[in-house]
Amino acid sequence: MDKANAVTSPITPVSLAAxxxxxxxxFVNYRMVGQQVLADESTTVITLSSRQPLLVQxxxxxxxxxxxxQDPMGRAELRKGLLDAAKLLERIHxxxxxxxxxxxxxxxxxxxxxxxxxxxxxLLDTQMRTYLDELMALSRASEAELTPDNLSLHYIQTTVSGxxxxxxxxxxxxxxxxxxxxxxxxxxxxxxxLFLLTVFLLLVTVWLMARPRLRQLRQERxxxxxxxxxxxxQRAKELARSNAELEQFAYVAxxxxxxxxxxxxxxxxxxxxxxxGKLDADADEFIGYAIDGVIRMQALINDLLTYxxxxxxxxxxxxxxxxxxxxxxxxxxxxxxxxKHAVVTSNGLPTVMxxxxxxxxxxxxxxxxxxxxxxxxxxxxxxxxxxxxxxxTAWVFSVRDxxxxxxxxxxxxxxGIFQRLHTSREYPGTGIGxxxxxxxxxxxxGRIWVESTPGHGATFSFTIPDQQA
Amino acid sequence: xxxxxxxxxxxxxxxxxxxxxVRLMREVLKGGTAPHHVRAVGDGEEALAFLHxxxxxxxxxRPDLILLDLNLPKKDGRELLAEIKADLSLRxxxxxxxxxxxxxxxxxxxxxxxxxxxxxxxxxxxxxxTITKLIEEFWLTLVxxxxx
Numbered sequence: 001m002d003k004a005n006a007v008t009s010p011i012t013p014v015s016l017a018a019x020x021x022x023x024x025x026x027f028v029n030y031r032m033v034g035q036q037v038l039a040d041e042s043t044t045v046i047t048l049s050s051r052q053p054l055l056v057q058x059x060x061x062x063x064x065x066x067x068x069x070q071d072p073m074g075r076a077e078l079r080k081g082l083l084d085a086a087k088l089l090e091r092i093h094x095x096x097x098x099x100x101x102x103x104x105x106x107x108x109x110x111x112x113x114x115x116x117x118x119x120x121x122x123l124l125d126t127q128m129r130t131y132l133d134e135l136m137a138l139s140r141a142s143e144a145e146l147t148p149d150n151l152s153l154h155y156i157q158t159t160v161s162g163x164x165x166x167x168x169x170x171x172x173x174x175x176x177x178x179x180x181x182x183x184x185x186x187x188x189x190x191x192x193x194l195f196l197l198t199v200f201l202l203l204v205t206v207w208l209m210a211r212p213r214l215r216q217l218r219q220e221r222x223x224x225x226x227x228x229x230x231x232x233x234q235r236a237k238e239l240a241r242s243n244a245e246l247e248q249f250a251y252v253a254x255x256x257x258x259x260x261x262x263x264x265x266x267x268x269x270x271x272x273x274x275x276x277g278k279l280d281a282d283a284d285e286f287i288g289y290a291i292d293g294v295i296r297m298q299a300l301i302n303d304l305l306t307y308x309x310x311x312x313x314x315x316x317x318x319x320x321x322x323x324x325x326x327x328x329x330x331x332x333x334x335x336x337x338x339x340k341h342a343v344v345t346s347n348g349l350p351t352v353m354x355x356x357x358x359x360x361x362x363x364x365x366x367x368x369x370x371x372x373x374x375x376x377x378x379x380x381x382x383x384x385x386x387x388x389x390x391x392x393t394a395w396v397f398s399v400r401d402x403x404x405x406x407x408x409x410x411x412x413x414x415x416g417i418f419q420r421l422h423t424s425r426e427y428p429g430t431g432i433g434x435x436x437x438x439x440x441x442x443x444x445x446g447r448i449w450v451e452s453t454p455g456h457g458a459t460f461s462f463t464i465p466d467q468q469a
Numbered sequence: 470x471x472x473x474x475x476x477x478x479x480x481x482x483x484x485x486x487x488x489x490x491v492r493l494m495r496e497v498l499k500g501g502t503a504p505h506h507v508r509a510v511g512d513g514e515e516a517l518a519f520l521h522x523x524x525x526x527x528x529x530x531r532p533d534l535i536l537l538d539l540n541l542p543k544k545d546g547r548e549l550l551a552e553i554k555a556d557l558s559l560r561x562x563x564x565x566x567x568x569x570x571x572x573x574x575x576x577x578x579x580x581x582x583x584x585x586x587x588x589x590x591x592x593x594x595x596x597x598x599t600i601t602k603l604i605e606e607f608w609l610t611l612v613x614x615x616x617x
Contacts, residue, residue: 262569262592263487263493265594298592
């Protein structure tokens with residue numbers, strides 16, 4: 001019981017550990033992935049790198065306006081604006097390449113970005129520095145130098161209209177953008193992976209927690225089933241054994257009873273033979289009754305033996321032609337049939353799987369009953385038939401007579417052992433015949449019943465199921 | 470050699486444990502015609518002692534016919550039959566099985582053990598008398614038994 005109780009508790013170290021791991025994974029997902037997706041540095045990188053081309057164009061415009069400006073006040077303002085823009089551009093550029101905390105720039109450019117900056121095809125870094133140098137130079141140039149043919153201005157204008165620098169900056173933005181997308185989708189995948197891992201771990205936990213209970217339920221069910229099976233098996237065995245014992249008992253008892261009974265009968269008869277008429281009338285009568293009783297008892301014991309033998313001395317089933325069986329039965333009953341002028345007809349009799357001897361006994365009991373329980377008015381007419389049952393799984397045999405019939409209240413009783421409805425004087429017999437019939441039919445897996453209108457004959461029917469091997 | 474000496478009574482050994490049956494057999498045989506002598510023993514061991522003339526049976530005659538019941542105390546009829554039929558000096562004595570058993574296996578077993586015939590004791594006295602008469606007529610007067 002202790003073990004069973006321990007098993008029912010859902011909280012075990014293993015399930016707790018699984019739950020803890022699930023919690024940790026969920027937390028990691030939230031902190032490391034979720035936060036990163038929200039506050040990603042690459043967003044700043046893209047924003048600032050996208051400002052570079054604008055700043056380049058803005059500075060070129062400022063440079064042009066600086067040169068075009070006439071009044072000194074305006075020029076001073078434009079110089080300052082140009083210088084500020086150049087410084088901002090320089091700061092962004094340096095921050096993108098080397099990283100800068102103040103702008104939230106990480107630096108650490110990827111190899112692709114580095115190639116844009118430093119490979120000979122673009123040389124963005126060099127271009128940018130040169131451009132910035134020229135901007136600085138222009139912003140610091142003397143008033144006299146601020147002419148339309150200023151070299152720095154020329155360089156600046158050429159750079160912007162040549163678009164080499166701007167294309168390189170666009171390529172840079174594009175590269176940052178792609179890298180960011182890659183990074184985000186990687187993070188999303190990681191997030192999804194961690195989410196699935198959490199779900200999995202939670203499921204594992206649930207399983208771990210439910211498993212002992214499930215196992216216990218299964219075990220209980222199996223144990224219950226097994227116990228039930230064992231009980232059923234045992235009951236069946238006990239029943240079979242007690243049946244066999246009972247049959248054996250009936251057989252042995254009736255067999256062993258015959259022995260002393262034979263003694264009583266023989267000596268009563270010997271007494272009668274030797275001393276009839278030599279004693280007195282009373283003695284003769286007494287001996288007569290003793291012999292009557294003994295003879296009746298012998299008949300009963302014989303019937304009991306016959307009844308017991310149905311179970312203990314049955315033969316295996318084999319294909320039996322019922323036409324032959326009925327012919328044999330009629331041959332056995334020749335005397336009775338001739339005596340009573342009975343007419344027995346049959347048709348449609350099949351071959352069935354049965355114990356031939358018992359089937360003969362069955363027909364013989366039913367036909368001899370049909371002839372025996374006749375009315376004084378007409379000679380017995382007996383009709384034997386066979387049809388298939390409704391489910392096509394058995395043959396239904398019927399033996400119909402035109403005899404005295406049976407009242408409805410006796411239709412069950414007549415199949416009991418030693419049950420009689422008439423005195424021996426009216427119709428002789430011990431009352432075993434139909435009990436034997438019932439036992440034979442049941443041994444074949446069938447059932448037997450009677451339909452009758454008193455005074456208008458009776459029909460005894462029984463079934464012999466198919467495939468009785 | 471029994472026919473040329475009609476005066477010598479036939480020796481019948483009745484192996485039967487029920488004194489009532491023994492007496493009944495004696496009574497019924499009494500009414501018979503052939504001169505005979507019935508000796509009864511109650512079980513298989515006693516029967517063997519009789520046949521081998523051991524102990525109190527030292528003077529016992531050799532039976533001309535054995536009437537054997539199957540169900541006997543100590544050594545039962547089947548064992549006794551097997552021993553008689555396995556013994557060269559006894560096997561020629563005809564053995565008639567006389568029993569109440571109608572069981573098929575008893576009948577087959579008896580003939581397998583070379584019983585000379587198998588008769589079921591009838592329940593009715595008249596039938597018993599008839600059968601005893603038939604046994605007497607057949608085995609004591611009709612058949613030619615082997616010389617000793």
